[in-house]
Structure formats: structure tokens, C-alpha cells
Amino acid sequence: MRMHRVLATLALLITALPCAAQRPNILLLMAEDMSARVGAFGDALASTPHLDALAAQGVRYPNTFTTAGVCAPSRAAHILGMYQISTGTQHMRASGAPGGGYRAVPPARAKAYPELLRAAGYYTYTDHKLDYQFSGTLWNSGPFTIWDDEGFGTHWRERPADAPFFGFVNFNVTHESGVFTPLGNWPHSVVHFGSQLIRALTSPDIELDNPTRPEQVVLPPYYPDTPTVRADLARHYDNIAIMDAQVGELLASLEEDGLADSTIVIWTTDHGDGLPRAKRELFDSGIRVPMIIRWPAAFRPEGVPPHGVDTRLVSFVDLAPTILGLAGVAVPDYMQGRDFLHDAPRQYIFAARDRIDEVPDRQRAARDRRFKYIRSWYPQQPGGHALQFRDNIAMAREMRTLYEAGELDSMQRQWFEPPGRERLFDTRNDPFELRDLSGDPGHALVLARLRGALDGWLARVPDWSEQPEAQMAAQFQRGGAPGPTPAPRLSLVDGRVRIEGAEGASLGYRVDESAWKLYTGPVVLLPGQALAAKAVRYGYDESEEVELRLPLE
Numbered sequence: 001m002r003m004h005r006v007l008a009t010l011a012l013l014i015t016a017l018p019c020a021a022q023r024p025n026i027l028l029l030m031a032e033d034m035s036a037r038v039g040a041f042g043d044a045l046a047s048t049p050h051l052d053a054l055a056a057q058g059v060r061y062p063n064t065f066t067t068a069g070v071c072a073p074s075r076a077a078h079i080l081g082m083y084q085i086s087t088g089t090q091h092m093r094a095s096g097a098p099g100g101g102y103r104a105v106p107p108a109r110a111k112a113y114p115e116l117l118r119a120a121g122y123y124t125y126t127d128h129k130l131d132y133q134f135s136g137t138l139w140n141s142g143p144f145t146i147w148d149d150e151g152f153g154t155h156w157r158e159r160p161a162d163a164p165f166f167g168f169v170n171f172n173v174t175h176e177s178g179v180f181t182p183l184g185n186w187p188h189s190v191v192h193f194g195s196q197l198i199r200a201l202t203s204p205d206i207e208l209d210n211p212t213r214p215e216q217v218v219l220p221p222y223y224p225d226t227p228t229v230r231a232d233l234a235r236h237y238d239n240i241a242i243m244d245a246q247v248g249e250l251l252a253s254l255e256e257d258g259l260a261d262s263t264i265v266i267w268t269t270d271h272g273d274g275l276p277r278a279k280r281e282l283f284d285s286g287i288r289v290p291m292i293i294r295w296p297a298a299f300r301p302e303g304v305p306p307h308g309v310d311t312r313l314v315s316f317v318d319l320a321p322t323i324l325g326l327a328g329v330a331v332p333d334y335m336q337g338r339d340f341l342h343d344a345p346r347q348y349i350f351a352a353r354d355r356i357d358e359v360p361d362r363q364r365a366a367r368d369r370r371f372k373y374i375r376s377w378y379p380q381q382p383g384g385h386a387l388q389f390r391d392n393i394a395m396a397r398e399m400r401t402l403y404e405a406g407e408l409d410s411m412q413r414q415w416f417e418p419p420g421r422e423r424l425f426d427t428r429n430d431p432f433e434l435r436d437l438s439g440d441p442g443h444a445l446v447l448a449r450l451r452g453a454l455d456g457w458l459a460r461v462p463d464w465s466e467q468p469e470a471q472m473a474a475q476f477q478r479g480g481a482p483g484p485t486p487a488p489r490l491s492l493v494d495g496r497v498r499i500e501g502a503e504g505a506s507l508g509y510r511v512d513e514s515a516w517k518l519y520t521g522p523v524v525l526l527p528g529q530a531l532a533a534k535a536v537r538y539g540y541d542e543s544e545e546v547e548l549r550l551p552l553e
Contacts, residue, residue, distance in 0.1 A: 025166070027254070031174045031243050034289070058295060068090070069282060071092075073092060077317050081113055087107065113320040114166055118518045123165040124149075125168070176275070179275065208242065222415060224407075271289065320337055350364070504538070506536055
């Protein structure tokens with residue numbers, strides 16, 4: 001077994017850090033399944049007073065793009081700072097693969113950026129949602145070394161007094177399942193009924209003064225104007241209003257605790273709207289998301305205005321290196337994103353779509369500030385195909401019924417028809433991406449440029465989808481999982497315990513049944529104390545615990 005000293009590795013990642021009082025707290029707020037339906041981003045119908053206030057106090061980034069139009073691949077790319085196609089986390093979702101679920105195994109050097117923050121002295125916490133593909137969907141299903149605390153009820157108030165914090169809070173009230181008709185309506189499926197029950201039992205106790213009226217909704221041209229479609233979008237707007245109230249409560253707590261002036265607040269969403277022709281797609285409706293950053297004056301980077309709009313292109317793989325930079329932590333060279341506050345501006349963003357639930361697929365996209373190019377390896381497969389989970393949305397079923405009856409217009413039919421090998425869209429003049437220009441001689445140079453950009457990206461970034469998913473999964477697992485991580489080795493030198501682990505393993509320890517800590521260097525052990533340690537390689541099971549007890553003198 002190849003062994004290495006974790007201390008040496010982590011030392012290379014941590015720059016000369018100032019004391020905790022000089023480092024910002026960082027609070028990342030992420031709503032699920034939501035495009036820019038926010039007043040501050042120009043949506044007049046959205047009831048988002050707290051996000052609008054946050055935007056007024058900070059900077060809006062309207063050209064932020066996720067790397068996938070669906071949660072698990074997008075979240076995997078975000079947490080590692082690496083495109084999901086390069087880490088085997090690209091399919092939706094790994095645990096539900098038709099041939100048997102698996103956990104992805106990222107490259108040995110890859111670490112979730114909150115673990116790097118934790119190694120640098122940050123207290124890191126998240127709530128109930130993980131979904132990294134090398135973890136399960138919910139808390140306590142992933143590497144124990146990433147977070148100091150995870151699960152319901154986690155809070156910055158649990159941190160040590162001298163530690164800055166990084167908090168990652170998810171808002172699932174806006175999830176696609178919230179568009180399903182609620183309890184009291186006849187469910188479409190067992191999954192629909194389960195979702196109805198869960199939301200009835202767990203929905204936040206927030207009453208809306210002015211629920212959205214369906215007739216108020218402005219429909220994009222790819223949706224038919226029916227009562228069902230309007231009702232589903234109105235429900236989505238109401239869920240967004242509830243999320244906004246939750247954000248307001250959290251920001252009020254930050255103020256009450258006197259932390260607003262020392263905390264950088266980032267709000268965004270994990271991909272576009274949880275609606276047909278949005279979520280799962282590589283259209284802007286699926287991957288373009290709003291982002292707001294509020295900078296305390298003491299921690300605003302040089303050259304960044306206190307408020308306003310920054311129209312640069314930002315990719316979700318950029319969040320990890322940017323947040324590390326804000327914390328004064330060196331960005332490891334395996335990360336594929338860039339610190340968008342300090343590095344050269346992007347010319348392109350890239351995104352990918354692979355298997356979606358029970359339906360195989362492979363698409364790749366390149367986009368600059370104006371044009372979008374999409375390449376498909378399944379040119380005969382329309383986006384509007386049947387999909388068990390999505391079909392719990394009433395408007396999805398209705399739209400397919402109308403298509404089959406020939407009652408959709410030419411723009412509404414497109415989603416149900418084969419996309420072809422290539423598509424090119426002018427998002428400035430065609431923001432809904434309904435006019436394919438790939439066959440237009442007048443755009444031949446643009447098409448060639450974006451083809452080249454995509455080819456260049458695929459040459460730089462490994463793509464696990466070059467092989468069948470079952471073959472990839474077989475490389476990750478044996479008998480359903482890669483197996484346990486090899487146990488670490490302990491040694492005692494001058495009263496200090498050193499911990500060594502296998503290549504790629506993260507190491508944790510605790511003394512006398514205390515909370516688990518991330519190992520970053522030798523641990524002082526007093527006479528009579530016992531130190532327990534374990535290891536985890538991302539995607540593997542945790543190792544067995546090993547223990548060393550210092551005898552009483």
C-alpha cells in the first residue's frame with residue numbers, strides 16, 4: 001500500500017494565513033431548481049424583497065452558469081471545482097444507474113473545497129443536502145472530513161469562538177417536487193404521493209400575503225397557454241417567495257449576531273427552473289442562474305464595487321477557487337475553475353448533459369457572451385421524452401398530450417422533436433433559444449469558432465462518457481462499492497501522534513470521544529488520553545478506526 005504524509009500535502013495548500021479575526025466568514029446560500037425569477041434580476045412578478053435588498057447591498061452576477069442542468073452533476077462540479085465529466089460524476093444520478101447504483105471515485109488528489117477551508121482553520125457546516133455523487137443525497141452519507149457539522153439544525157453559532165466559518169445552506173422549498181400538485185390532489189404516482197406527504201409535513205410555516213395568481217404569470221413562447229401551465233408556474237413563484245422569506249430570516253440572524261460586517265454572503269441556485277424544458281437541459285433556462293454577492297467593506301476585493309452588476313461570465317466550477325481565494329487558501333492545481341475575481345475573464349462557459357434518470361443521453365455545450373453551441377451524441381432523442389420523475393409535473397404530461405394531438409405551435413413542438421447533431425443559438429436576439437442557426441451560412445464562422453472552443457475543452461478535460469457508464473462504474477466499484485478505505489497508521493513521536501494514510505485518503509481523528517476533527521498535523525496527546533483515527537477516500541467507505549492510548553505516567 002502506498003503511504004503518504006497528509007501533513008505535507010495540506011501544508012502546500014494553505015498559504016500564510018492571517019489570524020481568524022482578519023479572515024471573513026463566508027455564507028453560501030443555494031436555492032434549488034430556480035432561474036432568475038427575482039425582482040432584482042428584472043422579474044416583475046417575483047415576490048423577493050429580501051433577495052432584492054441583498055442585491056441592492058451587493059453585486060449581481062447575471063451571467064452565472066452551472067455545468068449541468070440538474071442537481072447532482074452540478075453539485076459535484078461545484079464542490080470539487082472540477083467539471084463533472086472529468087470526475088465520473090456526470091450522470092443523474094450515480095446511485096440510480098439502471099445497471100445498479102454506484103459511487104463515483106474522483107481523482108485521488110481531488111478534495112471538496114470546504115475540506116480545504118477546514119484544513120485552513122475554518123469551521124465548516126452544511127445542512128441536509130449533499131448529493132455529490134461520491135456521497136449519498138442527504139447528510140452523513142459522504143466523507144466525514146468535509147464538514148465539522150452537517151444535518152438539520154446546523155449553524156454558525158456552533159463554531160469555536162476563535163474560528164471563522166464557512167456555511168453552505170440549501171433551500172429545497174423551490175425544488176421541482178414543489179411544482180407537483182400538493183396534498184389534496186390525486187397523485188400521479190407513488191413518488192408524487194410521497195412528495196406530497198413530505199412537503200405537507202416539512203414545509204416551512206410561512207404564509208404568503210399575496211399568493212401568485214395564475215393569470216399574472218408571463219409565459220415563455222415554448223409553453224402553451226393553458227390553466228395547467230399557469231397553475232404550475234404560479235406554484236413555483238409561491239415557492240420562490242417562501243424561499244425568499246427563509247433567506248430573510250437567516251440574514252436577520254446574521255445581523256442579530258453582529259456578523260454581517262464580517263461575513264461575505266453568496267446567494268445562487270444549483271441550476272435553472274424545475275420545470276419542463278428548463279431543468280436537465282443545456283438551454284439557458286436550465287443552466288443560467290442568478291448570483292448575488294454581498295461584500296462587507298473590510299473584505300471587498302480590490303476593484304470590486306460595493307454594489308451594482310458584473311456581467312462577466314462565471315461558471316459553477318469557478319466558485320471553489322474563488323471562495324478559497326477569499327479565505328486566503330491556495331487553489332490546488334487540479335481545480336479546473338478560475339478565481340473569477342482575480343483571474344482573466346472567461347471567454348466561454350461549458351456544460352454537459354448525460355444520462356437523466358432512466359434515459360441515456362450525452363450532450364456538450366459551449367457558450368460565449370452571445371452564442372450557444374450544443375452537440376448531441378443522441379441526435380434523434382428529443383428533450384421532451386417521457387421521464388418518470390418529471391412526469392409528476394402536470395404541465396409536463398399535458399404538454400406531451402398536446403404535442404401528440406398536434407395542438408402545439410412550432411415553437412412549443414421543438415422540445416418534443418429530435419434536436420439533431422448540432423445546434424447554434426444567438427442568445428442576444430433569441431433569448432429563448434428557439435431558432436437554430438447551425439445550418440445558416442451567415443453564421444458559419446461563429447459555428448466553427450464555437451465548435452473549436454468545445455473541441456478544445458474536451459481535449460483539456462477528460463470525459464468519462466467516452467466509455468459506457470457500466471464500464472466506468474465497474475472501474476469504481478466491486479460488488480456495489482469500492483470497499484473500505486485502508487486504515488491509517490499511527491505513530492507516537494515525542495508525545496505527538498502522527499497519522500499516515502493511503503494515497504488520496506483524508507484523515508480524521510478525535511481524542512477521548514470528542515468530535516471528529518480533520519487531521520492536518522501531529523496531535524499532542526496527554527498521559528491517559530486516547531486518540532482514535534480513521535480515513536476515507538472519496539467514493540469509498542470509511543476505514544475501520546484505529547486507536548492509540550498514551551499510558552498514565
